[in-house]
Amino acid sequence: MRWWKILGLAAFAGVAATGVVAVRAERRRRAYTPEEIRDRLRERTAEISSQGSQQGS
Structure with a gap:
């Protein structure tokens, strides 16, 4: 029963x-x-749009 107390704590x-x-x-x-x-x-918007234009190229 003691280990149940330790597990609960x-x-x-x-x-x-x-x-x-x-x-x-x-x-x-x-x-x-x-x-x-x-x-x-x-x-974040500028970063994402620049990443999108690089991947599209």
Whole structure:
């Protein structure tokens, strides 16, 4: 019965760690200003379109 307790505690620790990672990612995402988000999207769009034109050649 003792190993079930250890397994349960390990599972609980894993779930808690996953939650911490998710919260950190959400905070990092929300820290961007709208201008920064627009700039990043424009950079990605330009990058993708340049890759598409290179592959099409």
